[in-house]
Amino acid sequence: MKIATWNVNSIKVRLEHLRDFLGQENPDIVLLQEIKCETNKFPYDELSDFNYNLYVHGQKSGNGVAILSKFPADEITYDFLGNECPSESRFIEISVQTPLGFCRIISVYVPNGGEVNSDKFIKKLKFFNNLTEYLKSKKKLDEMLFIGGDFNVAPFDIDVYSPRALEGTTCFTIEERQKLRTIINCGFYDLYRLAHPTKQEFSWWDYRSGALQQNKGMRIDSILTTGNVVSHLKDCFMLYSMRTLTRPSDHIPVIAILK
């Protein structure tokens, strides 16, 4: 089974890139973030030839998440209990029967946070608190839980190009890193880091200031799972080539292969 997550930064602008990606990688499940369109404006028809079940939680202008799944969902949930910003479409969850077993699968777009210690930043930390409580409540022996998306946090020094330059900046403050580490310490596994314990690769580069050319990136997109998935992990990698296309997303896909 192949599962991918990708912050596309506008589904409309990235439609051809997404179609190429689906054609090349043929993932069973794709978690999307920042689709930036209303649910009823999602390009359902333009993706119909790939035979995915499409689950969309959009809104006007910004945010927006979706799940494309070869397996039909038993249940679809558009928010998590305790989310304090339900008006922002940042969460979608499906439960599906897969060849691996029964899975609960979440696509999440964690708030960026804006300026450190701003109101938005405080809301980001609270979003993590509430999401963590929700994930703890959903850990069950009889299902595998996947949560993939844009966490807007680089958890460890190895996940940024320069810990010194970024220390104390949004997505790399101690408080934010602790929030993501707390999820991991509750018994969730970062599939990329499991597959590549010492490799330094990034999932996002700023559009500005030649960040890509200087490889000034961060690893802020991940797929986390419960422990019962780990023995199935064959590989997890990031698709750098998607960042070198014309008009790319500022994020690249993260892909996990499980058997």
Place this chain on the structure above:
DNA sequence: ATGGTCGTGAAACGA
């Protein structure tokens, strides 16, 4: 502290 570039939607604003 500021600026650099995108996407949205038609001007700033968020990332």
